[in-house]
Amino acid sequence: MRVLDGAWVLGFGSELTNMDSRPVVLGSRATKGRPAAGYGGLFWRGPRSFTGSAQVVVPGGIGGDELMGEEGPWMAMRGRHDGSDRGSTLVFADARADPRLPTRWSVRVNPYACLGTAPFFDTEYTSEPGDTVRLRYQVAVANGLLDPGECEALAGKAFPEVDEEEGQP
Numbered sequence: 043m044r045v046l047d048g049a050w051v052l053g054f055g056s057e058l059t060n061m062d063s064r065p066v067v068l069g070s071r072a073t074k075g076r077p078a079a080g081y082g083g084l085f086w087r088g089p090r091s092f093t094g095s096a097q098v099v100v101p102g103g104i105g106g107d108e109l110m111g112e113e114g115p116w117m118a119m120r121g122r123h124d125g126s127d128r129g130s131t132l133v134f135a136d137a138r139a140d141p142r143l144p145t146r147w148s149v150r151v152n153p154y155a156c157l158g159t160a161p162f163f164d165t166e167y168t169s170e171p172g173d174t175v176r177l178r179y180q181v182a183v184a185n186g187l188l189d190p191g192e193c194e195a196l197a198g199k200a201f202p203e204v205d206e207e208e209g210q211p
Contacts, residue, residue: 046199049133049184054084056177060169068175069166078110080163081148084179086132088119088155096121096155099131099193106151111163113144116197119157120187129187134159135197137178 044051060066071079088096098109099118109117120131134157136145146163150156159179161167169175180200188196 046182046196048186049182049196051180051182051200054179054181057174058169058177059174060171063171065171066169067166068162068169070160070162070164072164073162073166080111080146080160081158082163083148083159083161083177084134084181085148085158086134086156086181088121088132088157089123091124092119092121092151092155094152094155096151097187098149098151098157099133099188099190101194102190104190107149109147109149111146111148111160113146115144116193116200117147117149117157118188118193118197119149119155121155122187128185131184131186131188131193132157133182133184133188133193133196133200135180135182135200137180 070082096119097104098106099120100109100112101114116133116135118131118133120129122129136159146160148158148160161177182196182200184196
């Protein structure tokens with residue numbers, strides 16, 4: 043965890059290595075025929091107060107459930123909290139070196155607020171024997187209701203440097 047101007051950032055990473063002698067196919071419920079069920083990566087479920095009232099922020103705009111499956115280097119959700127009516131924004135950013143860019147995102151405001159990465163949203167990925175799939179994300183939690191420009195700036199700060207040897211920050 044690290045602190046940025048008015049936000050704190052958590053890093054998440056996973057490595058999936060195919061240890062089998064056969065290819066392994068990675069997909070989602072959507073790749074098996076269930077529309078808009080492309081979740082399958084890092085997943086956050088928001089507080090009750092975000093349900094139905096939160097806003098989804100993407101590069102250049104603000105929306106809601108219609109942004110399910112949107113592609114982009116980052117996606118954010120902003121909303122207000124019970125009791126204090128204060129707002130917060132969570133900005134999810136993918137590593138710029140991720141070979142599956144642009145990332146697809148799984149997001150809902152109804153029937154509950156949630157946001158997650160969806161690396162295999164509607165496309166299966168075949169991992170050959172010995173292959174390692176590396177996924178790296180940062181989640182910035184900020185005070186206040188950030189606009190698209192502020193979210194973009196925060197997403198850019200989430201991955202400030204890239205390790206040239208591994209191609210990952």
